[in-house]
Amino acid sequence: MSKIVFKLIEKEKVRQVTGLEMIPSENYVSSGVLSALGSILTNKYSEGFPGRRYYGGNEVIDEIENYAADLAKKLFEVPVALVQPYSGSPANMATTMAVCQPGETVLGLALSSGGHLTHGANLSFSSIFYKAVNYTVGPDWKINFEEMKELALKHKPKLIWAGTTAYPYKLDYKKFREVADLVGAYLVADISHISGLIVGGVHSSPVNDVDIITTTTHKTLRGPRGAMIMVTDRGLKKDPDLRSKLEKAIIPGLQGGPHNHQTAAIAIALEEAATPKFKKYAEQVVKNAKVLAEELGTKSENHLILLSLTDYGYGMGYQGQYALETAGITVNKNTIPGEPVSPFYPSGIRLGTPALTSRGMKEADMIKISKWIKLALEETRGNETPKEKELRAEHIKNFKREIVKNKNLQRIRNEVKKFASKFPVPGI
Numbered sequence: 001m002s003k004i005v006f007k008l009i010e011k012e013k014v015r016q017v018t019g020l021e022m023i024p025s026e027n028y029v030s031s032g033v034l035s036a037l038g039s040i041l042t043n044k045y046s047e048g049f050p051g052r053r054y055y056g057g058n059e060v061i062d063e064i065e066n067y068a069a070d071l072a073k074k075l076f077e078v079p080v081a082l083v084q085p086y087s088g089s090p091a092n093m094a095t096t097m098a099v100c101q102p103g104e105t106v107l108g109l110a111l112s113s114g115g116h117l118t119h120g121a122n123l124s125f126s127s128i129f130y131k132a133v134n135y136t137v138g139p140d141w142k143i144n145f146e147e148m149k150e151l152a153l154k155h156k157p158k159l160i161w162a163g164t165t166a167y168p169y170k171l172d173y174k175k176f177r178e179v180a181d182l183v184g185a186y187l188v189a190d191i192s193h194i195s196g197l198i199v200g201g202v203h204s205s206p207v208n209d210v211d212i213i214t215t216t217t218h219k220t221l222r223g224p225r226g227a228m229i230m231v232t233d234r235g236l237k238k239d240p241d242l243r244s245k246l247e248k249a250i251i252p253g254l255q256g257g258p259h260n261h262q263t264a265a266i267a268i269a270l271e272e273a274a275t276p277k278f279k280k281y282a283e284q285v286v287k288n289a290k291v292l293a294e295e296l297g298t299k300s301e302n303h304l305i306l307l308s309l310t311d312y313g314y315g316m317g318y319q320g321q322y323a324l325e326t327a328g329i330t331v332n333k334n335t336i337p338g339e340p341v342s343p344f345y346p347s348g349i350r351l352g353t354p355a356l357t358s359r360g361m362k363e364a365d366m367i368k369i370s371k372w373i374k375l376a377l378e379e380t381r382g383n384e385t386p387k388e389k390e391l392r393a394e395h396i397k398n399f400k401r402e403i404v405k406n407k408n409l410q411r412i413r414n415e416v417k418k419f420a421s422k423f424p425v426p427g428i
């Protein structure tokens, strides 16, 4: 056994136990999920699909993959579930490959408005190999469906993405459907962030309104890193070949052998997500986010909060992230809609409640945490990002070096440590 690696794993364990993990796309998996991930299933090659493998010796793997897919079909009420995508981005790439020829048009929410890279952002495959068009959010930070409709009519996309990665509001899938119907596009819901909320009944399901659903399995769904692609009844009606098109896009299109240990872990996460306990968990995630958002002076209808730091100064995302990190609170810097500075020096942070809720934290705990967040952010004042672009990198480097010495943040760090350590971490 490698002493070096296991020592580092122990070190990371301490970080996860003593800090407050508030990146909204992260969570803690159960010991069942961890055991499957660390199992001998990783030893096996299984290119192909159950009953149709390229290699021998896959009779048990077939049972595992069929079991995982059946659980997904039941939970999300879909006729087809593919559980092999390695992660969310490859799932979205396979989906795009399945329904678009290179050069055809995809329409997705802009990165700067809370969309995901794979939905048509610069530098992503989705704009390199396809023609990407982006809709945005309006001044109220909500999706501008009028603009989306105009863009759809103008560019006639083959695929429309309905999915978000930094968006604190609920999605109305019917509105996306209306636009997709105008141009005959495939409508794909990427529910990566909210799949656990959908299963838990605290966000509406896209199943009746979209053709395909993609999701990561490691966010609110609380499974291993991985992803699934599902086809709805509506999708099969539109295109009876969707299943085989998606399968072909996964392999040989994009991947080789599936990660069988990951598939087994997905099955365990889906078993857990089907329980009444998980429903309660999802409800609590949303309740916690609502309280936390209100305490921070904003709103959330799901599991995440997008917080503008413009009140603290110019381009304060980095500074906010680093100050909070020093205090033991992990969040990520994020652009805000209409970003006034730059995507590289954004003006906000993104935070959420899925991981804290997995540790059993409730509304009163959110109030306590919001106080620490506000106190920590106060420490960033006077450290604005320079207006001169060439000075910015050096400024942030200096800020990062100095902020770890801040006594007020160190005091909060100690309080956070004491507080967090009282809440057990699943799987640890």
Ligand SMILES: Cc1ncc(COP(=O)(O)O)c(C=O)c1O
Pocket (backbone or CB within 6 Å): 025, 087, 088, 089, 090, 092, 116, 118, 163, 164, 165, 190, 191, 192, 193, 216, 226
């Ligand atoms: C909406 C959405 N789709 C796809 C992904 C990509 O997932 P992965 O990081 O597993 O590639 C993410 C990840 O943050 C996401 O938020």
